[in-house]
Structures are given as structure tokens and as C-alpha cells.
Amino acid sequence: MTDTTPQVHPNQGNIIMFTGKGGVGKTTCATATALHHAASGKETLAISTDATPSLAHIFEITSDKKPAKVRESLYINELGVDEIKEMWDKKFGKEVHEVFSSFVDIDYEIFVEFMTSLLPGLSDEFTVDYIRELNQSGSYETIIWDTAPLGQTLALLQTPSMLSKHLRMAPRIYSKLKVGKRSREPILDIIKRWDDLSAKNIDFLRNEVKFTMVTIPEALAVEQLEGVFREMDRYGLMVNQLIINNVVKTKNSDFLQTKASQQKPYLEHIHNKYHALQIVELPMFPYELKGMARLREVEKILFP
Numbered sequence: 651m652t653d654t655t656p657q658v659h660p661n662q663g664n665i666i667m668f669t670g671k672g673g674v675g676k677t678t679c680a681t682a683t684a685l686h687h688a689a690s691g692k693e694t695l696a697i698s699t700d701a702t703p704s705l706a707h708i709f710e711i712t713s714d715k716k717p718a719k720v721r722e723s724l725y726i727n728e729l730g731v732d733e734i735k736e737m738w739d740k741k742f743g744k745e746v747h748e749v750f751s752s753f754v755d756i757d758y759e760i761f762v763e764f765m766t767s768l769l770p771g772l773s774d775e776f777t778v779d780y781i782r783e784l785n786q787s788g789s790y791e792t793i794i795w796d797t798a799p800l801g802q803t804l805a806l807l808q809t810p811s812m813l814s815k816h817l818r819m820a821p822r823i824y825s826k827l828k829v830g831k832r833s834r835e836p837i838l839d840i841i842k843r844w845d846d847l848s849a850k851n852i853d854f855l856r857n858e859v860k861f862t863m864v865t866i867p868e869a870l871a872v873e874q875l876e877g878v879f880r881e882m883d884r885y886g887l888m889v890n891q892l893i894i895n896n897v898v899k900t901k902n903s904d905f906l907q908t909k910a911s912q913q914k915p916y917l918e919h920i921h922n923k924y925h926a927l928q929i930v931e932l933p934m935f936p937y938e939l940k941g942m943a944r945l946r947e948v949e950k951i952l953f954p
Contacts, residue, residue, distance in 0.1 A: 664791065664792045665781065665785055665858060665860065666683060666792070666794050666859075666861075667860065667861050667862065668864060669862070670863055671870075674866045674896075675932070676796065677705065678939045678948060679864050679895065679932070680705075681709060681794075681945055682948035683862075685946065686949045686953050687791075687794070688721065688722070688723040688724035691723060692791040693792070694723055694790060694792040694794065695789075695792070695793050696724070696726045696727075696796065697728075697793060697796065698797075699797055699798060701798060708939070709940075709941075710942075716728070716733075725790075729780070733780075734777070735762060747762075778851045778855065781795060782850065785854075795859070852885070856885070860890045861882070861889045861891075862890060862893060863892050863893070864895055867913040868912075868916060869916065872916045872919060872920060879924075890928065891927065892924055893931075894929065894932065896933075896934045897917065897931045897932060917931075930951070932948065932951055932952070
């Protein structure tokens with residue numbers, strides 16, 4: 651299997667972000683969606699920012715290339731710690747380290763760990779920025795973004811505003827630091843770039859990312875939905891689609907009849923409360939959903 655980088659496309663990508671609590675099947679929905687876009691001839695990247703990604707497992711890909719080619723027009727990439735460090739280097743991590751090291755003797759690797767602890771969500775900020783720049787590059791026509799479990803995703807969405815709060819204090823803290831020894835760039839100019847980056851990323855999430863929420867018809871998952879929608883509304887982020895996974899459709903046993911009865915009030919609640927959204931029900935499958943053939947079954951339901 652050959653791993654290559656697709657040709658550059660003049661148009662910006664179409665980014666769909668899948669989010670939901672852990673274990674609801676958002677990665678399955680994301681991979682089936684990616685398969686659909688690739689099948690229509692669009693150069694498509696499925697990218698995971700989950701600390702425990704499963705794109706390769708579901709697609710049954712063993713290649714460790716990044717991005718790895720799954721089939722014609724379809725690639726996957728699972729971001730890890732090394733990629734986050736590259737993002738830091740690419741922006742201005744070394745310039746900030748240069749200024750700090752002018753009065754504190756600290757190794758760069760230790761400094762990175764210190765900064766990511768000092769500024770919560772810093773790695774998430776660079777993840778958002780990476781996908782924003784990837785979209786601008788035109789390398790892919792569609793980007794399917796499989797995120798971490800819900801709590802971590804909300805932290806990611808809050809990162810730009812949290813970072814802005816940190817930066818408002820920065821001039822008071824760093825005002826006595828003039829320039830770096832090597833670059834001679836004023837530290838406050840570096841901080842201003844960081845502030846601009848944060849503003850660009852929240853605008854990107856608001857205006858260029860389509861959000862798909864994945865849930866299951868169970869009490870805890872349904873309760874969490876309301877809080878999630880409130881939080882997203884707070885940041886001006888809108889959900890475009892709601893997928894209800896693991897819905898019992900075949901009731902040919904006492905167990906399935908009982909399960910369906912338990913799901914019924916939650917399904918009614920979701921359809922009533924979120925009727926303005928595009929809602930898709932995915933049935934409970936009797937087998938593990940991985941590999942092309944079974945992902946196509948999911949694709950046909952998501953895209954009838």
C-alpha cells in the first residue's frame with residue numbers, strides 16, 4: 651500500500667467535527683462519513699485528536715505513515731504528542747523559550763512540559779490551529795475530525811477564550827523582558843502573535859467547522875446533551891447534525907424488546923427537544939463495526 655500526499659486543491663476544505671461522550675460510536679460515524687466523501691471522489695482526510703485513537707483499527711490499517719492511505723482519495727492521520735511538539739516549534743515555542751532562558755536556566759523539553767501545565771489547553775490550541783492551517787492549505791477537500799471524549803472536546807473548544815484570559819495578564823508579567831538573545835524580537839510582540847492566533851482559531855471553529863454530535867438513547871447521555879448544547883451556544887458554535895447510535899430496531903428477543911422499551915422515552919425526548927436539527931438514527935448492529943464492508947452499512951444509513 652502506497653502512502654502519498656494528495657494534490658493541492660484551490661478550495662478550502664469542508665471540516666466536519668464529530669463529538670460526543672466516550673463509547674457512543676463517534677469514531678465509527680466519523681469513519682463512515684469519511685468513506686462517503688472519499689467515495690464521491692473528494693480527497694478526504696480523517697484525523698483523530700483523541701489520546702487513544704482508533705481510526706486505524708476501524709479501517710483495519712497497519713501502516714504507521716502519517717497520513718496513511720486507506721483507499722483512493724481517503725487518508726487517515728492520528729495526532730500524538732510528537733505532532734503537538736512540532737506545532738509548538740513551528741509557531742514560536744523556541745522564541746518564548748529563548749526569552750525565559752535569558753533569566754532561568756531551563757532545558758527546552760522541560761520548558762515545554764512546564765508551559766503546557768501552566769497554560770491549560772495549550773496543546774489543544776495548537777491542534778485547532780493545525781487543522782485550520784491544514785484546511786487553508788487546500789490539501790484535502792474534506793476533513794473529518796474525530797475528537798476526544800466529550801469533556802476533553804469542550805476543553806478544546808474553550809481553549810481560545812482561556813488563552814485570551816492568560817494573555818491579558820501577560821504584559822504585566824513580561825513587560826520587563828525586552829528581547830530574546832538570538833531573535834531580538836520583543837517578547838510582547840510574541841505574545842501579541844499568540845493572542846492573534848487564539849482569535850483566528852475561535853473564528854475558525856465558529857465559521858468553518860460543522861459539528862456533528864453523537865449520542866445514545868440512555869439516561870446519562872441524554873442528560874449530558876443539554877449541558878453540551880448550552881456550552882457550545884455560549885461560544886457561538888452550532889451543531890448541524892445529531893446522530894443517535896445503537897437504537898434497537900429488531901425486537902426478536904425478550905432482551906431486545908426490553909432494551910427498546912427503555913430507549914423509547916429517550917428517543918422521544920431527543921426528537922422533541924432537538925427537532926430543528928438533522929437527526930439520524932443508527933441501529934444497534936450485532937457485530938463489531940470495522941472494515942470497509944461494515945462501514946459501508948453505516949454509510950448507507952447516514953447518507954441514504
